[in-house]
Amino acid sequence: GENVEQHPSTLSVQEGDSAVIKCTYSDSASNYFPWYKQELGKGPQLIIDIRSNVGEKKDQRIAVTLNKTAKHFSLHITETQPEDSAVYFCAASPPGLSFGAGTTVTVRA
Amino acid sequence: GAVVSQHPSWVICKSGTSVKIECRSLDFQATTMFWYRQFPKQSLMLMATSNEGSKATYEQGVEKDKFLINHASLTLSTLTVTSAHPEDSSFYICSALNRDKISTDTQYFGPGTRLTVL
Numbered sequence: 242g243e244n245v246e247q248h249p250s251t252l253s254v255q256e257g258d259s260a261v262i263k264c265t266y267s268d269s270a271s272n273y274f275p276w277y278k279q280e281l282g283k284g285p286q287l288i289i290d291i292r293s294n295v296g297e298k299k300d301q302r303i304a305v306t307l308n309k310t311a312k313h314f315s316l317h318i319t320e321t322q323p324e325d326s327a328v329y330f331c332a333a334s335p336p337g338l339s340f341g342a343g344t345t346v347t348v349r350a
Numbered sequence: 351g352a353v354v355s356q357h358p359s360w361v362i363c364k365s366g367t368s369v370k371i372e373c374r375s376l377d378f379q380a381t382t383m384f385w386y387r388q389f390p391k392q393s394l395m396l397m398a399t400s401n402e403g404s405k406a407t408y409e410q411g412v413e414k415d416k417f418l419i420n421h422a423s424l425t426l427s428t429l430t431v432t433s434a435h436p437e438d439s440s441f442y443i444c445s446a447l448n449r450d451k452i453s454t455d456t457q458y459f460g461p462g463t464r465l466t467v468l
Contacts, residue, residue, distance in 0.1 A: 273455050273456075275456065275457075277459070282462070282464070283461055283462060284354075284356075284443050284459040284460050284461045284462045285394070285443070285459045286459070287456065287457075287458065287459075290456065330393060330394070334455055335455070337396055337399070338384070338396070338445075338457055340393045340394050341393065342392075342393050343392075343393050
């Protein structure tokens with residue numbers, strides 16, 4: 242089955258700096274890569290996703306890049322704000338939706 | 351659009367009792383819903399896939415007789431934890447696929463249900 246690895250497990254950044262989270266996947270059949278943000282005690286919220294027919298996607302301060310040859314994809318958050326502090330999960334599909342282990346992002350004011 | 355609700359948001363029960371958790375898609379029809387379990391500081395683990403009108407598909411290692419799933423309509427799936435034990439204490443999260451969306455593989459998650467078994 243699909244194996245998704247996510248790094249780093251924790252990330253602390255100064256407000257205004259950028260944050261980058263990287264994920265790799267194993268199944269070459271995967272073609273959909275969403276990113277979720279989860280705040281404490283809440284369900285995951287989809288923040289951005291990318292499909293295998295594009296290499297980069299941007300939505301305001303959030304961007305995702307995909308290298309299908311190398312089987313890795315990354316989340317970039319620019320101009321970080323304290324409200325960006327949360328746990329971020331990458332995922333790959335199909336088959337199903339396999340999640341990475343998560344990255345706890347802390348934005349220092 | 352694409353709002354998923356869960357009820358209850360938290361529940362505390364005694365060991366040996368059964369607990370039912372509801373997952374509803376509020377503004378769309380969901381042919382497929384998923385149930386995940388998440389332990390503290392860990393990732394989401396898929397328990398089962400629920401298709402409307404058919405039996406759920408369980409992941410390896412998940413007991414189907416312990417975690418009963420019913421997807422009776424296009425907007426409702428239920429998870430019943432039978433004979434709950436303390437080790438079943440966890441955060442249970444459902445998600446749904448929006449059949450009306452072009453991106454049919456996008457899962458929308460509910461807010462989760464915290465189960466504590468005493």
